[in-house]
Amino acid sequence: MRSLRIKAAVTGLAAAALLLVGAIPAPAQSQQEDRKTTYKITPYVISDPALIAEPEKLVEEVKKHGDLDRLGIKPSTSNGPSKMTKKSALAADPASYVVDSSRFPSGRIPDDIYDYTNWDECDTNSGAASQDAGWIKNRYSYCQKHLVFMPAFECGLFPPRCRLAGTYSSSNTLIGYGKVGGHEDHPNFRWADFRLKVENIVTTGPFAGSGADMSAAMECEGDYKDDEPNHNDEHACYAHENEETEKSINEWRVNNEAYFDIASQAVSSDPLWGEQIATGVFHIEYEFDLPWYFQFIDTEGPEGGMRFDSAWYLQSHKLGSVFDRAVPGMSYTKSDAAVGGVATHLEEARANPGATLPTQTDKHLAGGTPGDPIHRLAQAKGEKQSFRYDENRRIVRNFCATKAMQDLKATLPVDQGPYDCDEYPMASTYEGAGRHLFPDEPYGGAQYERHYSARWVNSEVNQEAGRRLGRWYDVDRLLDQDAFYIPIR
Known part of the structure; x- marks a missing residue:
């Protein structure tokens, strides 16, 4: 030295x-x-x-x-x-x-x-x-x-x-x-x-x-x-x-x-x-x-x-x-029409998780601050990650097909659709909707059942938010299990 x-x-x-x-x-x-x-x-x-x-x-x-x-x-x-x-x-x-x-x-x-x-x-x-x-x-x-x-x-x-x-x-x-x-x-x-x-x-x-x-x-x-x-x-x-x-x-x-x-x-x-x-x-x-x-x-x-x-x-x-001594963050901006509906969903869901669907007492939705992050699930890494990602998607898809969610969708303005069922935390995270099915894996546990939010969002807005997130994962080298957060501006 x-x-x-x-x-x-x-x-x-x-x-x-x-x-x-x-x-x-x-x-x-x-x-x-x-x-x-x-x-x-x-x-x-x-x-x-x-x-x-x-x-x-x-x-x-x-x-x-x-x-x-x-x-x-x-x-x-x-x-x-x-x-x-x-x-x-x-x-x-x-x-x-x-x-x-x-x-x-x-x-x-x-x-x-x-x-x-x-x-x-x-x-x-x-x-x-x-x-x-x-x-x-x-x-x-x-x-x-x-x-x-x-x-x-x-x-x-x-x-x-x-x-x-x-x-x-x-x-x-x-x-x-x-x-x-x-x-x-x-x-x-x-x-x-x-x-x-x-x-x-x-x-x-x-x-x-x-x-x-x-x-x-x-x-x-x-x-x-x-x-x-x-x-x-x-x-x-x-x-x-x-x-x-x-x-x-x-x-x-x-x-x-x-x-x-x-x-x-x-x-x-x-x-x-x-x-x-x-x-x-x-x-x-x-x-x-x-x-x-x-x-x-x-x-x-x-x-x-x-x-x-x-x-x-x-x-x-x-x-x-x-440089790994800072928690990565990517923000969505509510005034950005391309992703505004997703930004509003995330902000409101984290502010009042008890009012989100599906209903669940003591629900916590992380990812709003660097001190309370969520973690990337890289489904392309291997079979375990791919299976967990698919389970996250399956849980949300089944919930969004329920009568309660379909009735809610029927009340939305037709001219603002078509609609996707947006989920938070995203399927590409270990905190996704299926985390309760993996008690022996990172960030899993039965206590997290229904600890997610589902909401109808314009399809193009939802998909644009997903495209941006996926590219950010790639460009900023977020690896499997890397912590990150999504502030709303």
């Missing part, structure tokens, strides 16, 4: 001093001065939008107190970035993203399936991007902002006190790009790439010298979901061909970007090998070369998460990578 390092050559008494005091004295004019002065650097990697915007507050704090403890910020360690002891209130729901169903008219694949973010859009969403988890715009687009801050101290042993000798600070932005299709050099390998931008570099003291260098490197560790003999977890996620960029700090000022990529090994996409799901945890690591300072400090930047798959049953692309 790489680490953030401040290094220079040392010999003789300097090396011995490291063992005694944990830091190396600069070249001195006498052995007496060597014993009186030591040098140390404390690294911080901070995700906080207020501090990223005003790093000068950190300089003033270390001038006064020698650390950032009073701001609730601990130094970064080998286990990750700086810990914030003054935490803000946790969000009620997990991280999520939403795309509107109009992105998939008639079930078409968008011209640009990625809809990547850019530097300006990331800045606009800096509040979310400055959280440790970053901002996930969509399945393929990730952004994280953090501040690298390092005070350098000169410490006297006689008397024992330290003074601030200089600081380094920069606001760094990492944008990630998920992919579909294999790597150009390895068609079966899943991959993603990243851009790092280092901005607002401010240096004083030893960091401003001509010998000060900084390197940034990508690291990813992962594992495969299934223990297959042809899968080694070391290959689940790893830095690929573009692993590290090293430049002097002055060169970073002139050219402030770096490029990285990660990969996940797999064999051909085929039912024989399964989905070949691998998950990875990635982060940027920094290394500094600073004259006269020799100090090894293990630290890591904020972590992000990625999932790789080779799901043969997806229609348009059989392998790809997505």
Whole structure:
């Protein structure tokens, strides 16, 4: 594992001093001065939008107190970035993203399936991007902002006190790009790439010298979901061909970007090998070369998460990578005439499930929020999934053929038909109408009998909503049992 390092050559008494005091004295004019002065650097990697915007507050704090403890910020360690002891209130729901169903008219694949973010859009969403988890715009687009801050101290042993000798600070932005299709050099390998931008570099003291260098490197560790003999977890996620960029700090000022990529090994996409799901945890690591300072400090930047798959049953692309630390969402809009009837059904059914048909006490209809999701049932994955999907459809079809439902249909305006019997949750979910028939399978149980809603909706509206949903499953790589939600706008 790489680490953030401040290094220079040392010999003789300097090396011995490291063992005694944990830091190396600069070249001195006498052995007496060597014993009186030591040098140390404390690294911080901070995700906080207020501090990223005003790093000068950190300089003033270390001038006064020698650390950032009073701001609730601990130094970064080998286990990750700086810990914030003054935490803000946790969000009620997990991280999520939403795309509107109009992105998939008639079930078409968008011209640009990625809809990547850019530097300006990331800045606009800096509040979310400055959280440790970053901002996930969509399945393929990730952004994280953090501040690298390092005070350098000169410490006297006689008397024992330290003074601030200089600081380094920069606001760094990492944008990630998920992919579909294999790597150009390895068609079966899943991959993603990243851009790092280092901005607002401010240096004083030893960091401003001509010998000060900084390197940034990508690291990813992962594992495969299934223990297959042809899968080694070391290959689940790893830095690929573009692993590290090293430049002097002055060169970073002139050219402030770096490029990285990660990969996940797999064999051909085929039912024989399964989905070949691998998950990875990635982060940027920094290394500094600073004259006269020799100090090894293990630290890591904020972590992000990625999932790789080779799901043969997806229609348009059989392998790809997505950022998996946000619950996917696709919205229907009531004012969109193409799907408005389905949008109204879902909104009203979830708001008042007791008023839906079939009637059932204590009915709960999930899927309205990222904290209460539903789960995709991919009938093309195998016989079990196909059978459960068919049972979902059969249950609803039989209910919609009952006299009560047919009498209700007869009261509807003829000029607004023809009508389909719309169901929610959909047959393509594990929460579908037949879930009570599968007590030993995921999200099943006898207690869920009649926990669905059926309503007559214009046939074209119902089918258009279904086409959009099916294409979204495909484009955003929702695999069997993936959680998602459908907000109504």
